[in-house]
Amino acid sequence: MSDRHRIYGEHVNIKTENTRSFYNERAKAIASMANPYVSVLLGDQNPGHAEEWNRFEKKFILPDLQISQTSRVLDIGCGIGRWAESIIPLSGYYCGTDFSPEMVETARNRNRFEGKDYDFYNLSFQETVQQSTEYYKGRFDRLIVGGVCMYINDEELPACYEGLLSLLDEHCVIYFTETVAVERRLTLDECPSEALKTNYDVIYRTPEEYIQHYKVFTDAGFTVREQKYLPHLNNEKQFYETDRWYTLLER
Numbered sequence: 616m617s618d619r620h621r622i623y624g625e626h627v628n629i630k631t632e633n634t635r636s637f638y639n640e641r642a643k644a645i646a647s648m649a650n651p652y653v654s655v656l657l658g659d660q661n662p663g664h665a666e667e668w669n670r671f672e673k674k675f676i677l678p679d680l681q682i683s684q685t686s687r688v689l690d691i692g693c694g695i696g697r698w699a700e701s702i703i704p705l706s707g708y709y710c711g712t713d714f715s716p717e718m719v720e721t722a723r724n725r726n727r728f729e730g731k732d733y734d735f736y737n738l739s740f741q742e743t744v745q746q747s748t749e750y751y752k753g754r755f756d757r758l759i760v761g762g763v764c765m766y767i768n769d770e771e772l773p774a775c776y777e778g779l780l781s782l783l784d785e786h787c788v789i790y791f792t793e794t795v796a797v798e799r800r801l802t803l804d805e806c807p808s809e810a811l812k813t814n815y816d817v818i819y820r821t822p823e824e825y826i827q828h829y830k831v832f833t834d835a836g837f838t839v840r841e842q843k844y845l846p847h848l849n850n851e852k853q854f855y856e857t858d859r860w861y862t863l864l865e866r
Contacts, residue, residue, distance in 0.1 A: 622802040628768045629804060629816040635714055637815070642695065642717035652697060668859070671846055672792075673701055679841070679863055680757055680788050682706050689755040689782065691740050692763035696722030699733065708732045710751055714739035740764070741771060744778025756784040761792045764825075765817050776831050785866070789832065792845070792861035796821050801856055819857050829862060837864040 652665035682688060686706045690698050693711030695718055703709045703726060710733070713719050719737045726733070738746070740763050748754050758779065764772060783789075796819040805814040826842075833839070845859040 620804055622804060623799055625800075625802070626769050627802050627804065628770075629766070629802060629818055631766060631768065631816075633805065633814070633816045634766045638694075638713075638715040639717040642715060642721045645695065645721060652695075668845065669697060676790060676861070676863075677701060680759075680790060682757060686757050687753060687755045687784070688757040688759070689743075689751070690759045690761075691743055692761055693722055693735065694718050696726040696735070698759055698761075699726045699735075703728050703731050703733050706733075706757070708752070709734075710755070711735045712738040712740075712743045714742075740767060740775045741778075744775055744782065746782075748782060751782065754784040755782055756787045758783060758787065758789040761790070762794065764791075764828075765793050765795075765819060768818070772828065773831070776828055780831070780835055783866075787837075787866050789837065789864040790861065791825070791829070791864070792859060793820070793825065794857050795819055795825065795860045797856055797858055800824065822860050825860075825862070829864070832864050832866075835866070837866040839863070840865050 652669045680688075682702060682705045684705070684707050687708045688702050688706050688710065690702070690709065690711040691713075693699060693713045694715075696711060699709055699711050699722060709731075711719075711722055712735075713722070714737070716737045719735050722735045726735075736743075740760070764775070767775060794817075798821075800821055801819040803815050803817050803819075805816055822842075829839075839862060841861075841863040843861070845861060
């Protein structure tokens with residue numbers, strides 16, 4: 616593998632349209648996957664990992680979100696509606712957005728709930744925060760952003776975080792989770808992946824970088840309730856440089 620595909624330390628842009636195409640294709644191929652969660656959580660080399668991560672988040676993170684029938688939940692990067700399937704029955708309103716039209720269509724098909732108020736929109740993170748509260752019929756008191764920011768280039772990311780503030784209620788719980796670089800920032804630029812059987816574009820920032828980004832929320836009155844790594848599942852050599860990390864914020 617050429618070194619040009621793996622860039623350490625430097626701040627370089629990835630081609631986000633490649634990422635959109637990548638997830639469009641994964642949504643189309645979902646029927647051939649070992650389980651549907653692999654389409655968004657990846658881990659094709661060991662599909663059981665996706666199920667384990669999904670179970671962990673639903674068992675340990677979902678209760679911390681304290682969702683009730685009055686909660687209004689915004690899920691950015693909703694994918695196939697992995698969170699939607701658990702949250703829609705619990706909440707007053709759920710809104711899932713994703714930049715992959717194929718993922719959004721899959722989410723709509725997989726999540727059908729009579730008598731519940733929910734929407735799925737084909738919007739990127741950038742487009743999601745550009746909409747008004749009227750578009751969403753009000754502000755949100757619960758926010759999930761999972762595995763999205765690692766596909767957004769540095770110059771666009773601050774505006775995404777700042778734009779969220781106008782959509783959030785005075786009282787709000789936020790769950791952020793990303794795959795991060797354990798020691799030093801790593802960018803994959805059209806990097807051939809044997810596990811995914813395609814090229815892959817992603818920015819693995821360090822937790823310290825995300826902590827700096829989250830300052831916009833702590834400055835706005837949020838406090839960090841919890842911040843740590845998810846259970847480590849990938850022990851294969853090619854995954855030792857990255858891990859899944861999350862933050863719970865509350866105001």
